[in-house]
Amino acid sequence: MSSAIPHTYHLSGRFWIESSQGMFLGQGRVTLLERIREHGSISAAARSMKMSYRQAWDQVNAMNSHSPAPLVSSATGGRGGGGASLTETGEQAVALFQAVKRDFDAFLLQRSTTLQL
Amino acid sequence: MSSAIPHTYHLSGRFWIESSQGMFLGQGRVTLLERIREHGSISAAARSMKMSYRQAWDQVNAMNSHSPAPLVSSATGGRGGGGASLTETGEQAVALFQAVKRDFDAFLLQRSTTLQL
Numbered sequence: 001m002s003s004a005i006p007h008t009y010h011l012s013g014r015f016w017i018e019s020s021q022g023m024f025l026g027q028g029r030v031t032l033l034e035r036i037r038e039h040g041s042i043s044a045a046a047r048s049m050k051m052s053y054r055q056a057w058d059q060v061n062a063m064n065s066h067s068p069a070p071l072v073s074s075a076t077g078g079r080g081g082g083g084a085s086l087t088e089t090g091e092q093a094v095a096l097f098q099a100v101k102r103d104f105d106a107f108l109l110q111r112s113t114t115l116q117l
Numbered sequence: 118m119s120s121a122i123p124h125t126y127h128l129s130g131r132f133w134i135e136s137s138q139g140m141f142l143g144q145g146r147v148t149l150l151e152r153i154r155e156h157g158s159i160s161a162a163a164r165s166m167k168m169s170y171r172q173a174w175d176q177v178n179a180m181n182s183h184s185p186a187p188l189v190s191s192a193t194g195g196r197g198g199g200g201a202s203l204t205e206t207g208e209q210a211v212a213l214f215q216a217v218k219r220d221f222d223a224f225l226l227q228r229s230t231t232l233q234l
Contacts, residue, residue: 008136008137009134009135009136009141010134010135011132011133011134011135011217012132012133012134012135013130013131013132013133013221014130014131015128015129015130015225016128016129016130017126017127017128017129017232018126018127018128018129019125019126020125024126067234068234089234092234093234096232096233096234100128100228100232103224103228104130104224104228107220107221107224108132111217111220111221115134115213115217116213117184117185117206117209117210117213
């Protein structure tokens with residue numbers, strides 16, 4: 001409560017990309033895509049995020065349903081079996097999100113310089 | 118999954134203002150301030166948001182502790198008794214948040230026009 005302490009403020013925030021049908025891509029889903037790329041498997045990606053295979057698969061299905069083409073391609077082999085990788089559309093979706101994130105972070109930083117109370 | 122459906126995307130997001138000591142002002146706290154202004158009482162404002170008096174008071178105290186001056190002034194009268202109103206600093210905080218919100222919404226809208234997948 002002391003007015004002797006200088007108070008400087010900054011903005012924080014988060015964003016996500018929606019399609020006309022609802023949520024498409026947020027930070028959590030992009031991290032899942034990046035882990036699938038890294039681990040080459042949905043189940044290993046899920047484990048690395050302490051997410052169930054079912055949850056990860058639901059997220060992948062949700063993303064695919066909001067996209068002109070699937071973001072993840074999974075080889076046959078069934079539950080926990082075959083490998084998975086990002087499609088070209090999947091790579092484009094990750095790149096799109098990261099490009100928006102750079103602009104979003106730049107906006108927050110720039111707008112933070114003019115916060116006064 | 119049909120590529121016959123055109124997919125258009127837009128950004129959604131939220132932001133909050135932090136001080137160097139942590140969270141200062143988000144949409145929920147600003148709504149609480151606006152309700153205090155409207156109802157002239159912290160307890161009535163809390164009721165209108167289905168929030169407990171204790172929660173509302175904790176939020177007000179947290180805001181006051183991150184500000185050069187209190188945002189809410191409450192008359193004596195004890196729990197649920199005296200009235201409350203926004204101080205000049207409180208009015209400035211609400212105006213600051215709404216000004217940032219206009220810029221934030223404009224950024225999301227503008228950046229949404231260039232989302233392609």
